[in-house]
Amino acid sequence: xxxxxxxxxxxxxxxxxxxxxxxxxxxxxxxxxxxxxxxxxxxxxxxxxxxxxxxxxxxxxxxxxxxxxxxxxxxxxxxxxxxxxxxxxxxxxxxxxxxxxxxxxxxxxxxxxxxxxxxxxxxxxxxxxxxxxxxxxxxxxxxxxxxxxxxxxxxxxxxxxxxxxxxxxxxxxxxxxxxxxxxxxxxxxxxxxxxxxxxxxxxxxxxxxxxxxxxxxxxxxxxxxxxxxxxxxxxxxxxxxxxxxxxxxxxxxxxxxxxxxxxxxxxxxxxxxxxxxxxxxxxxxxxxxxxxxxxxxxxxxxxxxxxxxxxxxxxxxxxxxxxxxxxxxxxxxxxxxxxxxxxxxxxxxxxxxxxxxxxxxxxxxxxxxxxxxxxxxxxxxxxxxxxxxxxxxxxxxxxxxxxxxxxxxxxxxxxxxxxxxxxxxxxxxxxxxxxxxxxxxxxxxxxxxxxxxxxxxxxxxxxxxxxxxxxxxxxxxxxxxxxxxxxxxxxxxxxxxx
Amino acid sequence: xxxxxxxxxxxxxxxxxxxxxxxxxxxxxxxxxxxxxxxxxxxxxxxxxxxxxxxxxxxxxxxxxxxxxxxxxxxxxxxxxxxxxxxxxxxxxxxxxxxxxxxxxxxxxxxxxxxxxxxxxxxxxxxxxxxxxxxxxxxxxxxxxxxxxxxxxxxxxxxxxxxxxxxxxxxxxxxx
Numbered sequence: 001x002x003x004x005x006x007x008x009x010x011x012x013x014x015x016x017x018x019x020x021x022x023x024x025x026x027x028x029x030x031x032x033x034x035x036x037x038x039x040x041x042x043x044x045x046x047x048x049x050x051x052x053x054x055x056x057x058x059x060x061x062x063x064x065x066x067x068x069x070x071x072x073x074x075x076x077x078x079x080x081x082x083x084x085x086x087x088x089x090x091x092x093x094x095x096x097x098x099x100x101x102x103x104x105x106x107x108x109x110x111x112x113x114x115x116x117x118x119x120x121x122x123x124x125x126x127x128x129x130x131x132x133x134x135x136x137x138x139x140x141x142x143x144x145x146x147x148x149x150x151x152x153x154x155x156x157x158x159x160x161x162x163x164x165x166x167x168x169x170x171x172x173x174x175x176x177x178x179x180x181x182x183x184x185x186x187x188x189x190x191x192x193x194x195x196x197x198x199x200x201x202x203x204x205x206x207x208x209x210x211x212x213x214x215x216x217x218x219x220x221x222x223x224x225x226x227x228x229x230x231x232x233x234x235x236x237x238x239x240x241x242x243x244x245x246x247x248x249x250x251x252x253x254x255x256x257x258x259x260x261x262x263x264x265x266x267x268x269x270x271x272x273x274x275x276x277x278x279x280x281x282x283x284x285x286x287x288x289x290x291x292x293x294x295x296x297x298x299x300x301x302x303x304x305x306x307x308x309x310x311x312x313x314x315x316x317x318x319x320x321x322x323x324x325x326x327x328x329x330x331x332x333x334x335x336x337x338x339x340x341x342x343x344x345x346x347x348x349x350x351x352x353x354x355x356x357x358x359x360x361x362x363x364x365x366x367x368x369x370x371x372x373x374x375x376x377x378x379x380x381x382x383x384x385x386x387x388x389x390x391x392x393x394x395x396x397x398x399x400x401x402x403x404x405x406x407x408x409x410x411x412x413x414x415x416x417x418x419x420x421x422x423x424x425x426x427x428x429x430x431x432x433x434x435x436x437x438x439x440x441x442x443x444x445x446x447x448x449x450x451x452x453x454x455x456x457x458x459x460x461x462x463x464x465x466x467x468x469x470x471x472x473x474x475x476x477x478x479x480x481x482x483x484x485x486x487x488x489x490x491x492x493x494x495x496x497x498x
Numbered sequence: 499x500x501x502x503x504x505x506x507x508x509x510x511x512x513x514x515x516x517x518x519x520x521x522x523x524x525x526x527x528x529x530x531x532x533x534x535x536x537x538x539x540x541x542x543x544x545x546x547x548x549x550x551x552x553x554x555x556x557x558x559x560x561x562x563x564x565x566x567x568x569x570x571x572x573x574x575x576x577x578x579x580x581x582x583x584x585x586x587x588x589x590x591x592x593x594x595x596x597x598x599x600x601x602x603x604x605x606x607x608x609x610x611x612x613x614x615x616x617x618x619x620x621x622x623x624x625x626x627x628x629x630x631x632x633x634x635x636x637x638x639x640x641x642x643x644x645x646x647x648x649x650x651x652x653x654x655x656x657x658x659x660x661x662x663x664x665x666x667x668x669x670x671x672x673x674x
Contacts, residue, residue, distance in 0.1 A: 054653065165577065167567045171525055174561040178532050181557065185550040188542065192550060193535045216599070223595050223625045224587035390623035394634070395641060397622050398615045401602060402645055406657030411607060418599050429587070430521050430578055448553040455548040 003129050010357025014365055019062050022055075023362045026063040027369045030070020034077070035384045037084055038218055038392060041071035042328040042438065046210035047403040049332070052339045058355045062362040064336060065316075068329055069121060069363060072309050073370050076113040077381055080301070081106060081234050090308065092276040096293065096300030098234070103296045107240040112250045112298055113305040114374040120258040120306035121367040124313025127262045128320070129360050132349065135321040139346040144453035145464050147322075149474035151447040154268050154324055156478045159436035161274075166482065168432045175423075176440020177447075179204055187452060199412040206335045208404050209441050210328070212417045213434045215400040217424020219393045224425070226389070233385050240375065242298075250302040253283050257306030265314020268324050272311045279307035313363070320344055320356060323446070328435040331442040515583070518576035519569070526565035532558035594625035610660015615642035 013019060033039040045064050052060050079090040080097035093113060100109040142150070159169035182193040183203035194200040242250065260282065261275040283299040284290055293300055318324040323344035325331035337344045342352060349356050374381070405414045427434055454471075458464035466472045536554040571577050598621030606614040619638025620631055628634055646663055647670075649655045659667075 050655075167564055167571070168577070171561065171564040171568065174557050174564060175528065177557045178528075178554070178561065181554055185539075188550045190539050190541075190550045192539050192554060193532070195535070219622070220592065220595060223591040223622075225585050226588055226591055226626060388628070390626035390628035390634070391637065393626055394619040394622035394638060397598070397602075397618055398638065398641060398645070401606070401611070401615060401618070402649070402657050405606060406611065406649065407655070409656075409658065411603065414603050414606065418603065421599075426521065426524075429582065430518065431582070444553070444557075451553060452548045460548065 003133055006133075006353060006357045007129050007361060009353070010359070010361035011364075013058055013354050013358030014062065014361035019059055019358065019362065020365070022059045022063045023066050023366050024369060026066020027070040027073075027366045027373060028066075030067035030072075031074040031370065031373055031381060032070075032384060033067070034071035034074020035381050036074075036387065036392060037078055037082065037385075038222060038396060040214060040329075041068050042210055042332050042435075043214035044071070045329060045332045045336070046207045046214070047399060049207050049336055049339065050403070050407050052336055057340045057342065057352070058358045060336060060340075061333070061355060061359045064333055065359055065363055066366045066369075068312065068333075069309070069366050070370055070373075072121075072312050073114060073117050073374050074381065076117070076301075076305055076308075077110060077374075077378070078385065080109045080113065081236065081382060082232075082385060090276075091273075092280045092304040093301055093308070095280070096297050099294070099296035100298065100301065101234040101296075105296065105298075106234055106236050108242045108246050108298065109296075109301050110236075110378055111240055111242050111375065112246065112302045114371060114378075116250065116254040116257065116302045116306040117309040118367055118371045119254045120261060120308075120310040121313060121370075122364065123255075123258045124262050124265075124310040125360060125363040125367065127266070127310075128313055128316055128363070131266060131317050132321050132356070132360075135317060136346045136349050139322055142322075142346070142470070143468065144450040144457065145468050145471040146474065148447055148450040148454055149465060149471040149478070150268055150322065150324060151443055151450065153474050153478040153481075154318075154326055154443065155436075155439070155447070156481050157268075158326055158439050159433070160482050164431060164433075166485070168430075169436055172427065172432050172434065173436040173440045176209075176437035177444035178440075179209060179437070180441040180444035181448070187449075197412065199410055204416060204441070205404075205408075205413070206332065206438065206441050207407075208413055208417050209420055210332055210438055211400045211403050212420030213424035213427070213437060214328075215396050216418060216421025217428060217434070219396055220421060220425035221428040222389070222393060224429070233382075236379060236382050240378065246298050249287075249298050252286075253279070253299045253303035254306040256282060256286075257303040257308075258310040260303075261307035261310030261312075262314045265311030265326075266317040267314075268318045268322065268326065272308050272315075272327070275307040275311045276304040279303040320348060320359075321346060323348075325439060325442060328438040331435075331438045334442055514573045515576040515578070517583075518572035518578060522565055522568035522572045525561060525568055529558055529562035529565050532561060591625040591627075594621050598622050598625070606658055606660075608660065610663050611646055611658030612639065612642040612662050613660060614658075615639075615645075 014023065029044065030041060033041065033044045044067050075090045076093050076097065078084060079094035080101050083094050083098040097109045097113065100106065155173055159173035160166040178193065182200055184191050184201050191201050257279040260279050264275045265272065280300055280303060283303040284293045287293065287297060287299050289297065315327050315330050318326060319330045319334060323334065325334045334344060400417065404417045424434060454464055465475060532554065536551050536558055539551050541549045541551055598618045601621065602614045602618040605617065616635050616638040619641065620635040623634040624631065643666065646657055649657045
């Protein structure tokens with residue numbers, strides 16, 4: 001049991017007072033930003049990226065992972081009490097959770113989602129500990145062509161499958177890839193897409209893209225539609241304890257949600273929306289009281305919340321073992337690795353065992369802390385929902401300035417931030433997903449690097465991507481994923497016409 | 499692909515929506531800019547086969563194809579959510595917010611982080627419906643100066659000093 005001894009060493013790293021402190025700061029901050037509407041883990045970690053210049057890698061990643069997990073816990077509170085899901089993965093929680101809150105069972109809904117998150121997070125983290133070494137063994141055999149194919153698969157699933165429209169997802173992805181290409185090409189020294197602007201030769205920092213889309217774009221979007229609809233916070237009444245019946249209706253959905261969420265998250269395709277919806281429909285099918293669905297069924301909170309957290313844990317597997325981020329937050333974390341000069345990938349577990357296992361151990365600790373933070377102290381977090389929107393968004397914009405201009409002192413950065421913010425506003429308004437942009441910015445240059453290496457090895461022979469069995473089959477899967485819905489609907493149409 | 503069907507059904511009755519058409523044209527324009535910028539990248543014959551233009555070319559073409567597909571969708575009635583379409587953007591709020599951002603961009607150099615942030619904060623709060631301009635400006639000022647001093651003292655990072663910051667730093671050094 002190599003993983004167990006490694007994990008023990010990881011706990012030795014995570015349990016040092018300083019790292020425990022970082023973990024506590026992370027989960028607290030994560031819960032807070034999860035509760036606050038308009039803030040998410042990707043934005044928060046992007047704003048905190050500059051600490052990578054000052055803080056040791058292990059501590060920084062313990063902080064980031066705490067934020068990542070914490071935001072999942074906090075997000076469910078907002079979905080349940082406010083019915084405004086902070087991110088797409090918690091839409092399903094809002095469906096039943098908000099109805100439960102309206103029926104006076106807000107306490108039970110919060111409890112089942114917190115405990116479910118704990119169960120799923122713990123099992124999911126165990127999953128990382130045991131799955132990561134296996135994936136690494138396998139990934140050591142990958143060549144550049146195979147990596148390129150994997151990245152194409154990730155691109156395709158993240159943009160074409162997970163959103164509401166393949167075309168809009170791919171548009172976002174290509175914009176992201178083009179932003180990622182701005183700057184001097186490291187291999188040939190040629191400036192690309194710089195329009196003669198000196199500052200752009202240094203590449204566009206992913207911080208600017210993330211803060212522009214998630215802070216400035218989101219603020220513009222919320223300001224533009226402020227007048228419509230008023231959010232109503234449902235007061236937290238009654239007991240936080242779940243009844244015996246609620247316990248017995250919750251534990252199976254927790255486990256099923258975990259079983260659905262982790263494998264899907266761990267696939268190089270990622271995404272938390274698919275597992276939460278799958279879990280919801282599974283629970284609806286299996287529930288002894290399906291008639292309660294739509295009116296506040298506890299299974300509909302317990303299952304999807306567990307699926308959400310398990311898939312969040314799963315996403316860390318391709319990120320750590322293949323260097324393949326499949327969510328916006330994972331992409332930002334990858335850029336944190338890059339700023340330390342560390343390349344996530346199959347060698348990471350060997351070259352930085354302290355970092356990886358310390359991180360995994362701190363996820364276990366973080367889950368325990370989160371359960372403690374979220375159950376007894378829930379009333380304090382609920383207070384945060386009362387922060388008035390004008391103050392919240394004004395503060396977000398000030399911090400967006402600090403995170404970009406404050407660090408670089410470059411007016412070009414600030415102008416870029418606002419241009420990307422304006423783009424983010426249009427994207428929100430016209431229903432373009434934003435995560436593919438971030439993934440394109442981070443993964444695009446890596447994909448290009450692998451593409452060129454593969455082409456150099458094959459002496460310029462394009463067929464290398466199809467003749468290598470692994471690369472060929474991965475690309476075939478990617479092609480099927482893109483084309484299958486179109487073919488399916490064409491067939492359906494023909495059948496309907498006949 | 500569901501939006502293709504929707505668009506086909508709606509397209510028969512309504513004319514193409516301006517918003518989506520503009521978005522599609524904007525994507526096409528972006529793709530054209532990307533092509534132009536790709537073509538001006540000088541390519542050394544040494545790298546001709548896997549040179550610096552291959553991936554940019556693919557990305558620009560991909561974006562162009564997406565733009566064409568979006569245009570087709572727009573001409574057939576668009577894809578925007580009904581609820582979203584029925585909500586006209588609050589132009590007054592956007593204007594306030596935009597002027598706050600512009601003021602921040604122009605003033606942060608000459609006046610420093612704190613003053614620029616105060617104006618940004620007050621205008622943003624106003625855009626979100628706050629009525630008390632003086633209180634917002636005060637709140638923004640306090641937040642900004644605390645953040646400035648926090649970064650300067652604790653981390654040693656200067657996030658944009660101007661006259662106000664220098665004055666406060668001098669006052670602090672006089673007291674201590």
